[in-house]
Every structure is written in C-alpha cells, then in structure tokens.
Amino acid sequence: MDNRTFFRAAAPVTAALLALTTGCTGSTVQGRPGAAGLRDPFFPKAGNGGYDVSHYDLAIDYRPDSGRLSGTAVITARATQGLSSFNLDLSGLDVEDVKVQDASARFNRTGQELTVRPAEDLKKGQEFRTVVTYSGKPRTVNDPDGSAEGWIPTGDGAVAVGEPVGSMAWFPGNHHPSDKATYDITLTVPKGYEAVSNGRLESRTEKNGTSAFRWRSAQPMAGYLAIAAIGKYRVTTGRTASGIPVYNAVAPEEAAASAEALGRIPEIVDWGSRRFGAYPFDAAGAVVEAEDTLGYALETQTRPVYPGAPTDDLVVHEMAHQWFGNSVSPKSWKDMWLNEGFATYAEWLWSEDHGGLTAEEHFRAFLKGDTKADPSADADWGAFPPANPPSAKAISDDPVYYRGAMVLHRIRQEVGDRKFFDLVRGWTAEHRHGNASTADFVAYTEQRTGKDLDEQVWQNWLYGADKPKG
Ligand code: ARG
Ligand code: ZN
DSSP: OGGGOOOOTTOHHHHHHHHHHHHHHSSSOOOEEOOSOOOOSSOTTSSOSSEEEEEEEEEEEEETTTTEEEEEEEEEEEESSOEEEEEEEOOSSEEEEEEETTEEOEEEEETTEEEEEOSSOBOTTOEEEEEEEEEEOOOEEEOTTSOEEEEEEETTEEEEEOTTTTGGGTSOBOOSTTSOEEEEEEEEEETTOEEEOSSEEEEEEEETTEEEEEEEEEEEEOGGGOOEEEEOOEEEEEEOTTOOEEEEEEOGGGHHHHHHHHHTHHHHHHHHHHHHSSOOSSOEEEEEOOTTSOSSOBOOTTSOEESSSOOHHHHHHHHHTTTBTTTEEESSGGGTHHHHHHHHHHHHHHHHHTTSOOHHHHHHHHHHTOTTTOGGGGSOTTSSOTTOOSSGGGTTSHIIIIIHHHHHHHHHHHHOHHHHHHHHHHHHHHTTTEEEOHHHHHHHHHHHHOOOOIIIIIIIIIIOSSOOOO
C-alpha cells in the first residue's frame, strides 16, 4: 500500500531525510527508531527494541471453511527509549489499520517486520497502546529443523503454535521470549466449534451463529507459548487437589486413549509443586489433536498440546515445562537446554518417584547406550554441548534434551539430594515469571550449593565439545 509507505527498506537516505524533517519541524526530537530485532544468537530478527509489552488483548475470528482469520490486537507497552518508530513481528496476513494512542499511525512491512510510525513520537518511559487490525489466511511456518509451526489447519479446524517463531503468523507482537506479557485471547468461531487457548475461560458468548471464547492468561507468558486450537473437541473439566481448574479439549477419536494420562494432570501438578516449588499458573489442562495434524507436543502455557493421545511421560514432560520454560523462560534461544534438560530430567524424577528407573539408572543407561534399560538411550546426546547448539536448526536436538538432563544429574551427583532439590526449588523461585540464561544458572548453582563445579560439570558436560565419559 503505497500511500502508507513512509520508507523503503533499501533507502536509508529516506529515513535520514525523515529524521531531518522531524528535527526541523518538531520542537525537540524525542525519538529514534526502535531496533528491528533483539539480536538473538539464532533468531536475530525475532523481537524488537525500544519497548516492553505488558499486555496483549487479541480478538481473533476464524472461519474453518475458508481458512480466513480477521483479528484485532491491542498491545499495551512501555517505551524504553524515545521512539519515532518501532517494529512488531508479523508474518503474512494483511494489515488494514494501525493506531497508536487512538491516532492513525503510518506503517510499512518488510519480511516479518511491521514498522509503525506513530503520529507523535513516544517518550522514554511512556506507556502506549497500539491497535493493529489485520486479516487474511494465516500461514504455516517451517522451522529451521523442518517441523511445522504457526497456523496449522487440521481436519476440522486449526491449531496455532509458536516455538520458536510461529506466533508471528497469527498475531503481531514482540515475538521473543525475553518480552513476556499477560494476555486476553478471544477466539470467535462458527457455532458448533470449540475454541481453546491459554489460561482460564472467562466467558463463552453465543451470537449470530458464532461462539466467542474469552481466555485470560493472568500470569506473564512468552509469545511462543500462546495457543489457539479450534475444532470439534470433547471438553472435560476438573480441579487439582489444591483447587487449580483443569480444562481438557480432546479430538473425539483420541478421547478413549487419552483418558488415563490426562486423568493424571492433577496428580502431576501436585507432584511438580512438591518437587519444583509452587505451580506457577492459575489453570492447567491439555489439548489433544488427532494424529498426523501436529508433528510434536508443545508446552503451550497452562495447556500443552499433544499430537494424539499422550503417554504419562509426555504429560509429565510438558507439565514440567510450566516451571522450566514457561515460568522461568530462556533469555535467548541458545538457552533452550534450560527448558528441555529440566523437562527431560522431570521424566526421570517422575519415574524414580513412581517405582520405575531412578534418575541415576537413566543417567547410566544413556552413558552406556543401554537401550534395554531405556529405549531412548541410543540418542545422539554427545553430538554437541547443550549450552552451545551449533545452529538454529539444532535447538531441539538430542543433546539439548538428554545431555541437558545429564548435566542436571551430574550436579546432583556432586552436591547430593538435599542441596540439589533445594537448588531446583530456589531456581524456580528466583526467576518465577521471569527469564534466565545459562550463565545465570551456572552462577546461581555455585552460589546456592557453595560448590565449585567448573571442571567436572560446566567444562566437561555443559560447555565442552567432547562427549563426556562420566
Ligand atoms: N518444546 C517441545 C517439547 O519438548 C518440542 C518442540 C519441537 N519443535 C521443533 N521445532 N522440533 O515439548
Ligand atoms: Zn520439551
């Protein structure tokens, strides 16, 4: 849309001219452009600089028949510098209108960057409201490792997931895990469909042949953990012993096979609360898709999604992410082992606490490649150090999961059970609803346990290139 284009990517001269003009006409120049990316080591364009989002209010209308979506995103943020323009991430879809502080804003699109130029510069520290109206057929995004994310049409609806960068396919935002915010997500669908998202279901309103489901995430969430699941699910509800509401939406053909593992959600939440510290959210549950619609499970906040009926271990894994990944989120995509190592270690702990192999036995099975003890033990866990995946396409590879879990077990071997579980609970408390990096974890572990783990654990297991022998 030419009349709305205020600069072109290939013309820095135009941008410079613009800055000049503002300088001449305005009283003082308040702002400069916010950065177009946060320079994540693997996804440098993900997220944007110059502001911090506190809340997203998304209203999304989806028609499964046509595959078309229309949305309004109301984004409340605070400027962390004076801003003449700022970026949002959005991939595909058509932007119809952008308003900042109720005034029409000019905007421009290049790749995944939606650049917004407010009518007036924003001051450092100012809270401001951006409203983006958009529509179109949302796209499925291919991950660097080849799996599908973004908006994924299913047999009778769609499921939207976003690890690491798929959420920009269905709503504009600051799509990097370092900027967490609360969310209200309202999904409007034709009557007869269920629509599921994160957190608590606040209301369901039937109007003109549609159903509007209003979901609220009252605790901060990283954008990649948002879910929209639309389909003809069978819904069941319950509560954990401590009173947390559980809401499960299951593809009918998976209902029977899912019942047992999903029935354990309350027990898993309570077990996790004892092992890892208080459950971080005010809701729990699951979305189970029909087989062959989604290639993997994802720990979408409060309500993980499964690609068919899950096993107990998979539910334990995804629920463990609520502490590790969702409440304590990575500072960058390089810190992924803090998510996956802990979630994998949680499976070993669950097994240890329920009469299966102990974590020590799991650790030894992996060390020896003993698939009789654990069928997964032939994983290629030694290929690279968990703190240093070689590329964006490796962030979900075996070493991140299994060698990540082995790092944690090595710490336990060095410091003993009492200090280890104190460390785990201290870690989730220290960074509850926040972000943490590998360096933060190393420093915290040494400080909390009072032990120098440099050679045995950090060099040998976490950072070292060679496959450790023990
Ligand atoms: N984080 C998910 C889990 O471990 C897996 C995501 C896989 N995604 C991918 N692109 N390979 O539960
Ligand atoms: Zn995981």
